[in-house]
Amino acid sequence: MKNHLIKCEHVMNKNGLCKIIFIIEEKTAPFCARELDEAAAALSEEGLEVLVIRADGHEKAAAREIPSNASALYLADSAALFQMLRSSGLPAAGYLHAGRNGESFKGAAYLVERPQDIDRDSYQKIYERAAGLPWTIAETARCLIREMTVDDVESLYPLYEDEQARRFLKPLCPDHDKEREIVKAYIDKVYGLFGYGMWVVIRKSDGALIGRVGFETSRKKEAPLGYLFRKDCRRQGYAFEVCDAVMRFAREELGFTGEDAAPLLTAYAEEENTTSRRLLSRLGFMQAAEGACDASPRADERTLCALPQTAAGDQFATPRTDVRTLCTLPQVDEGALSVAPEAACGKASVAPAAACGKASVAPAAACGKASVPPAVPAGTLRYVYRPADRGVQ
Numbered sequence: 001m002k003n004h005l006i007k008c009e010h011v012m013n014k015n016g017l018c019k020i021i022f023i024i025e026e027k028t029a030p031f032c033a034r035e036l037d038e039a040a041a042a043l044s045e046e047g048l049e050v051l052v053i054r055a056d057g058h059e060k061a062a063a064r065e066i067p068s069n070a071s072a073l074y075l076a077d078s079a080a081l082f083q084m085l086r087s088s089g090l091p092a093a094g095y096l097h098a099g100r101n102g103e104s105f106k107g108a109a110y111l112v113e114r115p116q117d118i119d120r121d122s123y124q125k126i127y128e129r130a131a132g133l134p135w136t137i138a139e140t141a142r143c144l145i146r147e148m149t150v151d152d153v154e155s156l157y158p159l160y161e162d163e164q165a166r167r168f169l170k171p172l173c174p175d176h177d178k179e180r181e182i183v184k185a186y187i188d189k190v191y192g193l194f195g196y197g198m199w200v201v202i203r204k205s206d207g208a209l210i211g212r213v214g215f216e217t218s219r220k221k222e223a224p225l226g227y228l229f230r231k232d233c234r235r236q237g238y239a240f241e242v243c244d245a246v247m248r249f250a251r252e253e254l255g256f257t258g259e260d261a262a263p264l265l266t267a268y269a270e271e272e273n274t275t276s277r278r279l280l281s282r283l284g285f286m287q288a289a290e291g292a293c294d295a296s297p298r299a300d301e302r303t304l305c306a307l308p309q310t311a312a313g314d315q316f317a318t319p320r321t322d323v324r325t326l327c328t329l330p331q332v333d334e335g336a337l338s339v340a341p342e343a344a345c346g347k348a349s350v351a352p353a354a355a356c357g358k359a360s361v362a363p364a365a366a367c368g369k370a371s372v373p374p375a376v377p378a379g380t381l382r383y384v385y386r387p388a389d390r391g392v393q
Contacts, residue, residue: 017120017124019049019072020050020072021051021052022076023076024053024055031099031100035115035116036052042116043120043123073093073126074091075093076093076095077094077100079103093108093110095115096111109129129191134146135191137199137249140241140245142203142241143203144202147197148199149187150183150184150187152200152209153183154176158230159212159229164231165231196214196250198213198215201213210230211242212226213226213228215246215256221263223256223264224266224267225243225265225266244283247265258385271379272379284385284387287382
């Protein structure tokens with residue numbers, strides 16, 4: 001499945017990108033001058049300043065010429081310049097054009113092509129990823145849904161403290177430092193490779209982390225919904241409010257429709273978990289036929305580690321994988337992700353960088369094996385999203 005740069009509003013997450021700085025080697029400048037002029041014109045209409053700096057190819061000289069700006073995204077058209085920016089701690093990505101089609105950008109998370117066709121929101125996403133900032137996923141009347149950060153770890157533990165949650169979940173690691181390593185690996189590998197996963201729910205009134213919500217990445221043909229809310233925040237409408245927002249996000253931005261090889265939205269709930277089952281019905285899910293599930297293998301988190309499978313999800317709906325499966329990850333190929341405009345929808349998409357001459361980078365490539373999604377355990381019911389059958393909200 002193709003990863004996507006995701007369009008959403010940046011309301012509370014004020015990671016302000018103000019400028020795009022292109023660092024171009026003098027000898028290659030004629031190959032990209034026209035598209036950079038077009039990019040500057042297009043992005044200025046969206047409130048972004050574009051600066052083009054021509055470097056002579058000498059890193060030390062270039063370093064003196066490049067301004068340091070925490071609110072800028074730096075795009076370099078040579079591997080040497082990219083590494084210089086990266087070693088300086090600046091948020092950077094590679095830039096491919098007619099004069100640099102064969103360039104190999106080791107360690108680059110994204111490669112940009114045709115910059116004039118990429119919108120501001122996509123540049124914002126590249127900037128946030130390069131700067132190590134979380135992506136904002138959606139906003140509701142009371143909550144903000146965003147990616148996890150390592151700083152969130154201490155706030156995750158209260159979600160799992162009550163007996164009801166422990167009935168359906170395995171706990172976080174008792175060693176908080178180890179849990180931070182797991183979360184960091186999850187951010188780097190799952191968010192970076194898939195563009196989605198499990199996120200956190202922040203209450204806007206006080207900034208408190210009150211839950212988790214998101215989609216499992218391990219099944220090729222389906223994306224199971226999972227969610228968990230802190231005990232004192234249950235039965236207040238948060239679950240429906242937040243899950244409804246991320247379901248809409250999954251359909252409209254991630255393209256999870258179940259059509260044309262896109263994943264189908266599903267959910268799993270224990271038979272005795274009547275609270276979850278009622279909520280899933282309200283969200284538009286219907287119970288699937290007994291035994292029906294996606295058994296097609298797909299590279300996922302479990303392919304990237306040497307840990308036994310652990311259960312996840314939450315006190316309500318329960319997908320069968322979890323951030324704790326991400327403990328000991330090998331370094332994924334430095335093959336970059338390529339950002340190119342997607343003509344079909346006008347959005348920029350992220351895909352493995354074939355332009356670099358590298359094979360597609362997927363989790364399976366890191367260890368050479370595929371993972372098989374676990375069978376649905378006895379007593380667990382599978383639900384499938386059916387929008388036509390959605391009831392009254």
